[in-house]
Amino acid sequence: xxIIVCMKQVPVKDSLLKIKDDNSxxxxxxxxxxxxxxDHYALETALRLKEAHGGEVVIxxxxxxxxxxxxxxxxxxGADRALYINNADFTSIDPMTNAKVLAAAISPETPDxxxxxxxxxxxxSGQTGVILAENLGLPHTSIVMEIEKLDNGIxxxxxxxxxxxxxxxxxxxxxxxxxSGINQIRYATIKGIMMAKKKEVxxxxxxxxxxxxxxxxxxxxxxxxxxxxxxxxxxxxxxLEGDPKDVAEQLADKLKNEAKVF
Numbered sequence: 001x002x003i004i005v006c007m008k009q010v011p012v013k014d015s016l017l018k019i020k021d022d023n024s025x026x027x028x029x030x031x032x033x034x035x036x037x038x039d040h041y042a043l044e045t046a047l048r049l050k051e052a053h054g055g056e057v058v059i060x061x062x063x064x065x066x067x068x069x070x071x072x073x074x075x076x077x078g079a080d081r082a083l084y085i086n087n088a089d090f091t092s093i094d095p096m097t098n099a100k101v102l103a104a105a106i107s108p109e110t111p112d113x114x115x116x117x118x119x120x121x122x123x124x125s126g127q128t129g130v131i132l133a134e135n136l137g138l139p140h141t142s143i144v145m146e147i148e149k150l151d152n153g154i155x156x157x158x159x160x161x162x163x164x165x166x167x168x169x170x171x172x173x174x175x176x177x178x179x180s181g182i183n184q185i186r187y188a189t190i191k192g193i194m195m196a197k198k199k200e201v202x203x204x205x206x207x208x209x210x211x212x213x214x215x216x217x218x219x220x221x222x223x224x225x226x227x228x229x230x231x232x233x234x235x236x237x238x239x240l241e242g243d244p245k246d247v248a249e250q251l252a253d254k255l256k257n258e259a260k261v262f
């Protein structure tokens with residue numbers, strides 16, 4: 001079983017974020033980075049499936065040189081090799097663009113299973129994985145909490161609302177987005193760290209994927225971020241006085257037509 005794990009580096013959770021002057025994004029130069037939390041669980045899930053059923057685990061990530069640190073950690077934990085889309089200028093926060101690039105790298109690999117974290121800790125859209133599945137033409141499901149290998153596919157447990165769960169079966173190949181907490185994440189061993197130095201890290205440029213800068217430019221997929229900003233805190237109080245019945249009618253009217261809470 002060949003399993004590809006999509007992995008992303010994100011700023012550490014307690015980072016102090018400073019927005020750029022043009023409000024296009026945040027200053028990334030002075031931030032510290034770590035592997036996205038749910039991607040850790042996706043990798044651990046892939047490694048356990050490999051240990052139980054054999055096969056190969058391939059890490060896929062993209063971005064500037066700093067993301068090689070995430071690759072090293074993944075290889076040290078037991079992944080067999082990595083695909084690295086090297087593009088220092090690729091800082092898109094558009095899930096459709098991200099999925100397009102990832103799909104171009106995954107297609108030639110013809111994996112049996114593609115795993116991704118449910119969502120990223122920086123943008124949190126939870127869309128890239130499912131859009132990626134659509135681009136690859138793969139059956140998929142999200143919020144996966146457990147996986148069982150079957151003779152003709154896989155059986156997965158999904159987390160639903162209000163404490164409910166759902167078991168469904170999917171054929172292979174398929175794509176799953178993994179929920180945090182699905183398993184216990186392992187630490188890299190000294191042996192694993194040493195072995196990681198000898199494992200293949202294949203670098204890919206956009207041209208290697210049949211893509212160009214125009215394909216990943218802002219707004220190339222119809223989604224264009226206009227502004228990133230810190231919400232302004234405002235305070236306002238309105239005191240309604242008079243007959244209780246009239247006050248109640250005024251309050252109901254304002255809640256319905258101004259606050260729109262019902």
